[in-house]
Amino acid sequence: MHFQPTDDQRALKAGVRELLAGRFGRRALRAAVDRPGVLDRTLWRELGEAGFFALRLPEPDGGVGLGLPEAVLAFEEAGRALLPGPLIATHLAAGEVAGAATGETVVTAAYGGLVEWLAEADVVRGEAAGAVPVRSVDPLTPLHRLPRPPGAAPESGPEPVAVLLTAAEQLGGAARVCELAVEHARTREQFGRPIGAFQAVKHLCARILVRTETARAAVYAAAVTADPLDIAAARLLADEAAVHGARDCLQVHGGMGFTWEADVHLFLKRAWTRTQRTGDSTQSDELLAEDLLPVRV
Amino acid sequence: MDLADSPEEGEFRARLREWLAKVLPGLPPKPSPDDWPARRAYDLGWQRMLYDAGYAGLHWPVDAGGRGAGPARHLIFLEETEKAGAPYVGANFVGLLHAGPTIAAEGTPGQRARWLPPVLRGEEVWCQGFSEPDAGSDLASLRTRAWRDGDAYVVSGSKIWTSHAEVADWCELLVRTDPDAPRHRGITWLALPMDAPGVTVRPLRTLAGSNEFAEVFLDEVRVPVVNRVGAENDGWRVTMVTLSFERGTAFVGEVVACRRALGELAREARANGRWDDAPLRRRLGRLNAEFRALWRLTQWNVSEAEGTGGVPGAGGSVFKLRYSHARQELYDTAAEVLGADCLDLGRPWVLDRLSSLSYTIAAGTSQIQQNIVAERILGLPKGR
Numbered sequence: 001m002h003f004q005p006t007d008d009q010r011a012l013k014a015g016v017r018e019l020l021a022g023r024f025g026r027r028a029l030r031a032a033v034d035r036p037g038v039l040d041r042t043l044w045r046e047l048g049e050a051g052f053f054a055l056r057l058p059e060p061d062g063g064v065g066l067g068l069p070e071a072v073l074a075f076e077e078a079g080r081a082l083l084p085g086p087l088i089a090t091h092l093a094a095g096e097v098a099g100a101a102t103g104e105t106v107v108t109a110a111y112g113g114l115v116e117w118l119a120e121a122d123v124v125r126g127e128a129a130g131a132v133p134v135r136s137v138d139p140l141t142p143l144h145r146l147p148r149p150p151g152a153a154p155e156s157g158p159e160p161v162a163v164l165l166t167a168a169e170q171l172g173g174a175a176r177v178c179e180l181a182v183e184h185a186r187t188r189e190q191f192g193r194p195i196g197a198f199q200a201v202k203h204l205c206a207r208i209l210v211r212t213e214t215a216r217a218a219v220y221a222a223a224v225t226a227d228p229l230d231i232a233a234a235r236l237l238a239d240e241a242a243v244h245g246a247r248d249c250l251q252v253h254g255g256m257g258f259t260w261e262a263d264v265h266l267f268l269k270r271a272w273t274r275t276q277r278t279g280d281s282t283q284s285d286e287l288l289a290e291d292l293l294p295v296r297v
Numbered sequence: 298m299d300l301a302d303s304p305e306e307g308e309f310r311a312r313l314r315e316w317l318a319k320v321l322p323g324l325p326p327k328p329s330p331d332d333w334p335a336r337r338a339y340d341l342g343w344q345r346m347l348y349d350a351g352y353a354g355l356h357w358p359v360d361a362g363g364r365g366a367g368p369a370r371h372l373i374f375l376e377e378t379e380k381a382g383a384p385y386v387g388a389n390f391v392g393l394l395h396a397g398p399t400i401a402a403e404g405t406p407g408q409r410a411r412w413l414p415p416v417l418r419g420e421e422v423w424c425q426g427f428s429e430p431d432a433g434s435d436l437a438s439l440r441t442r443a444w445r446d447g448d449a450y451v452v453s454g455s456k457i458w459t460s461h462a463e464v465a466d467w468c469e470l471l472v473r474t475d476p477d478a479p480r481h482r483g484i485t486w487l488a489l490p491m492d493a494p495g496v497t498v499r500p501l502r503t504l505a506g507s508n509e510f511a512e513v514f515l516d517e518v519r520v521p522v523v524n525r526v527g528a529e530n531d532g533w534r535v536t537m538v539t540l541s542f543e544r545g546t547a548f549v550g551e552v553v554a555c556r557r558a559l560g561e562l563a564r565e566a567r568a569n570g571r572w573d574d575a576p577l578r579r580r581l582g583r584l585n586a587e588f589r590a591l592w593r594l595t596q597w598n599v600s601e602a603e604g605t606g607g608v609p610g611a612g613g614s615v616f617k618l619r620y621s622h623a624r625q626e627l628y629d630t631a632a633e634v635l636g637a638d639c640l641d642l643g644r645p646w647v648l649d650r651l652s653s654l655s656y657t658i659a660a661g662t663s664q665i666q667q668n669i670v671a672e673r674i675l676g677l678p679k680g681r
């Protein structure tokens with residue numbers, strides 16, 4: 001057993017972080033917020049060229065030939081950078097939809113109740129007829145609602161790999177809000193000292209880290225095993241880490257956290273959006289509850 | 298990233314399983330929890346069996362008589378022994394996990410030869426004299442005094458929360474040898490013989506009604522200077538070695554046990570009808586996610602420690618914070634499953650629920666652990 005990233009995996013993660021820091025830094029992030037609903041096609045193709053979408057496609061098919069752990073590390077970085085767009089749907093379409101692997105084609109998917117980036121997508125997987133636009137709470141994720149007959153069964157959510165990659169994005173977001181909270185707590189002074197010197201603030205920051213690192217272990221383990229139960233657990237832990245982390249980060253920022261100008265709200269809104277993408281969380285609870293009982297014959 | 302056993306680890310696991318299957322059916326019945334001499338004999342007997350089979354001091358260095366196994370193999374040992382229902386480390390805890398490793402790291406050759414083999418062979422029991430009535434989270438404020446008198450220290454004071462004191466041969470004792478030095482610099486580590494004149498042990502009854510702990514009163518007890526490990530006034534640094542061990546693999550068996558308890562709890566809920574209560578059932582599912590994650594976090598921390606020469610990092614505090622809370626949540630959920638039966642001490646999990654109240658307090662309260670995480674990992678400024 002060696003449950004730590006290999007040198008190659010660390011290098012891949014650092015490479016994606018560097019790429020995104022250069023191409024989608026804070027200035028680009030805020031520019032995207034100011035142009036809601038518009039996807040940067042040039043960036044999309046650059047992601048394609050970097051192998052982001054073809055990461056798990058076999059080499060003979062023009063892919064990078066890597067596995068789920070590598071994809072999880074790359075999507076963690078995407079989550080950290082708040083990279084917009086239907087990244088997971090396009091990644092999953094690589095090798096199946098022409099141009100998806102290279103970033104020429106933007107692919108979105110109608111998993112359940114909502115569709116992300118429907119107006120900008122070239123291809124929609126799943127049934128999206130009759131979808132109507134929604135005033136999305138997240139300025140970086142345009143949404144359409146799918147028609148749903150009254151009394152229909154609860155949405156089942158996407159396939160396990162999409163759930164896992166969403167959890168990876170949540171993990172990246174959680175790790176980033178931990179850094180933002182700590183940076184603010186170290187520099188913001190009140191009562192003549194950095195607010196991070198106060199235990200009440202320290203404990204908020206510590207709890208963000210504890211949730212993030214517990215989720216990290218769950219998400220990485222699910223990437224190694226690809227077991228549906230591990231993925232369900234990873235999803236629950238990562239959702240919790242991302243949503244509560246952003247909430248606590250906002251609290252640490254005080255009044256500044258309530259402004260449009262601070263980035264904290266973007267992390268919280270994206271974290272909320274991702275929790276809906278993966279379907280009803282009680283279904284993950286139920287799956288894990290059923291696992292506790294002996295198999296009935 | 299890899300979760301599978303290496304060929305060597307797989308071989309180690311298979312042999313251990315085989316040995317456990319062979320010896321466990323022949324163990325004597327477990328003694329009554331109140332019968333301390335019987336508990337001591339039982340725990341030492343198990344340690345002797347481990348010694349004879351080559352599993353004693355698995356994680357200790359080879360030159361201290363151990364097997365020099367890294368954290369990953371120690372993890373397999375703890376996982377498999379717990380899964381097989383083998384005896385817990387019990388009375389051997391302090392010797393194997395605190396005092397022994399301290400002596401191995403800081404003791405003279407003579408001290409190692411005197412104290413380490415009896416721990417490994419299951420012949421001597423150690424207890425821990427760190428906490429005091431006025432020195433809990435603020436351990437460095439301890440006031441038990443020791444004066445030098447010829448070739449001995451004369452020790453007076455009192456210690457609290459000492460497990461197995463009634464049946465211990467030795468106590469790893471922290472004393473203040475220089476009251477004028479800054480708090481962390483005036484402390485010395487001594488091996489106290491528990492049969493020395495002036496040592497009084499009084500059982501301490503916990504809210505769970507048990508006598509798991511004791512208070513130890515020291516009235517001008519003479520401890521030979523040769524029993525000092527490390528230099529005089531260097532005891533704080535010497536002690537930190539043991540405390541970091543406590544936060545390493547100390548909870549592995551407990552996480553395995555919690556996952557088993559969760560399964561039993563689900564079956565109980567199914568049997569008594571509470572399983573049909575959807576919020577409660579989902580809470581059980583959520584706990585399954587929680588303990589799966591805690592097991593993965595253990596594997597993560599162990600793999601990290603493997604890369605740093607076996608010394609657990611501050612990640613131990615992250616784990617302890619999450620685990621202690623999760624375990625309390627487990628027994629609170631058990632109480633919901635039991636309904637009114639949660640007031641019946643004869644039912645399973647009811648005593649466990651009481652015992653679990655200590656988890657967010659013992660070995661560093663959650664508040665102190667959060668300070669450690671914030672200051673040592675996140676780099677936030679010190680200050681209150």
